[in-house]
Amino acid sequence: MAVRLEAATFEVADAEATARFWAALLDRSVVAEAGGALLPGSATQVGLRFVASEREQVGPRRLHLHLTSTSLEDQQGTVDRVLELGGRHLDVGQAPADAFVVLADPGDNELCVIEPGNRFLAGTGFLGEVTCEGSRDVGVFWRDALGWSLVWDDGGETAVQSPLGGTKVSWGGPPVAPQAGPARQRLDAVADDLAAETARLLGLGATLVRELDDRVDLADPDGTTVGLRAGS
Template sequence: MPLRLVAVTYDARDPEQLAAFWGGVLGRTAKTGRGPERGVLLPGDDRQVGLRFVAGPAAPPGERDLHLHLTSDGAEGQDEVVQRVLDLGGRHLDVGQLPEERHVVLADPEGNALCVIPPDSTFLAGCGPLGEVACDGSPEVGRFWSAALGWPLVWDQDGETAIQSPAGGTKLAWGGPPYEPKRGRNPQRFDLTADDLDAAVSELLALGATELGRAGAGEVVKLADPDGNELRVLPA
């Protein structure tokens, strides 16, 4: 194609404020995206997925389809990461986690869930500060994204899948069944770029995506993956 995952995009009541929060958590500098729909971007790199925040209605906590896993290590322990999130405006979140579970569940200022993972996690070892984008979804959609991005499967077991860039870094993971029913437009989505927009869209359609429409004089193509989750492909 090639396709590149530029960002996980969040609908936000206040995109600038939410970008400032996440920029402080991850140590990134926000920049305003080009075009009316591109919001505020916290750029990623070959190993860390970017985050984008655009104006839109924030969904209730029960209708969020993905959340982020932050890592901790010996130099910066789990308690320090948790405290930084709280100092920047996050809060603790009760999602029914068990007392023996060692990850800490929090929410950002608009209620988006995140977890801070203990430093001895072998699954996220070496993945960087943004260790994982954890999604609700089927193994088929994990394999779709593996083929779409050219990222190998690093986990495919018991209905759960995960992929990772050949450079390493942030993992994208899908939890398998049981699935939450889809309720309207996803409040978080993947934004991709491609050098050849039409060729990239054709390949995604061949892999099982569905085209939903075009915007910006045809320069932004909206699609859904095989589980029905929205995504966008933009020119590089």
């Protein structure tokens, strides 16, 4: 099995500014790419990619990020840092009593700073979770695509995690909003053998969307875009 999760990818109006924000927040380097920038991940932390685009967001966002905290002071410090770097508070209908804090980055992407003591994200690292719109079928699809463990499977909600630990990728289960137009958020993966792995993912339930110069775009079983490129 030779597919590696490379990045959670976001289309934004200003890819350079959004990448600088996340690089400062996560203490990562920025790698310039044609039309955007990549913040490489590690064996246990998922990478982030920002692509310049003027397309409007249509329908709900397909994924957002969760950051972890070690104490209430640490949580507030992260919130303050987000605001200092150009983020803002975001109202998505959360209750005043909710212990997590919802914010948006300069590219208008939602992120949550999770309260300390959250058992689900214990030991995941600072970028604790990429949480997505998706059914149980999508969680199973990514389990099989990546060869990761299905670490949560309850009531249609699923999550996968590398055997090495680190960032979890989760799907919230039903109801799943249908994909409305081209997605501005996707998951990007790398394949040792692009043709063979494309065929394997199609066999796991993906569908072919388009073939580009640098990657193949697939859709997962719920219709959310998956970018797959050749690499090692």
